[in-house]
Every structure is written in structure tokens, then in C-alpha cells.
Amino acid sequence: MNQLYKDHRCLWEIDTSYDGIEIIDADNRDQSVLSFIRKGKKGEMLVCVFNMAPVERPDFTIGLPVAGIYEEIWNTELEQWGGVWKEHNQTVQTQEGLWKDYEQTLTFTLPAMGASIWKIKRRIKPTKKVANKTQKGVENEE
Numbered sequence: 001m002n003q004l005y006k007d008h009r010c011l012w013e014i015d016t017s018y019d020g021i022e023i024i025d026a027d028n029r030d031q032s033v034l035s036f037i038r039k040g041k042k043g044e045m046l047v048c049v050f051n052m053a054p055v056e057r058p059d060f061t062i063g064l065p066v067a068g069i070y071e072e073i074w075n076t077e078l079e080q081w082g083g084v085w086k087e088h089n090q091t092v093q094t095q096e097g098l099w100k101d102y103e104q105t106l107t108f109t110l111p112a113m114g115a116s117i118w119k120i121k122r123r124i125k126p127t128k129k130v131a132n133k134t135q136k137g138v139e140n141e142e
Helices: 002-007
Strands: 021-028 033-039 045-051 057-064 068-075 095-099 102-110 114-123 133-135
Touching (some): 102 114
């Protein structure tokens, strides 16, 4: 775990400012999931998702600010960390869709009582603008 921390400067580089973290969802009390992004000075970022319930969540979706192909770099349910999974989630491409304040979504399996950390492997340009919003998470009909 220390190696992960050392290898990814965005986990510690901007610790003294709110610029180093972006909360994706801190209100998911029904599923007991917390998600946020840690950011570095050069634009690097890690997406961190924590499931505090003893329930695996297949097809779990979060919103993201950057379209791209994401690779899971940490999963606490892997055998090497005492879990039962033999391999990471597959590499996933974001999908266009409105999720809270985000126009991109990422869907994956979130381990029970565990953490999943994702790194953008390749940024891609979104193909279209998602519907306008008037309020947080509310779409306008056009």
C-alpha cells in the first residue's frame, strides 16, 4: 500500500488545499458508498470509491468529469490483500450520461466492505453535450 501512495503523487501532493480533492458522492447513505477524486499538480487524478457495506455492488455507477478509458489500480478484494477476487475489474470506458453534476459515468463492480481506485488510462473527447441542467442533477427538457 505504501508503494501505491508513493507512486501516485495526486494522493498527497495537494494535501493542504481543497484543490487536491473533488467529492463525487458523499451522500450515498442508502448504499454506504463514498467516492471522490484525488488530484495532482499536473492534472493527474485517481478516482477512489469506498463501499462500507457487506454487499458487493455489481454494475455500480458513479459520475466523472473526464471522458476516458479507466483502469482499476487498487482493489481491496483481491487475493493479495486477503480477499477472494483473482483479478481486477476490467478496464472500462466512460459512457455519456448525466449523473449529478457530471456528464460522464463509469460502471463497475464495487467490492463489499472494500475500496476500488481507478486511474485514467487514456482521455477521450466526448461525442456530444449532455442535456442542460437548471439545478444540481436535474435535466432540462429541450
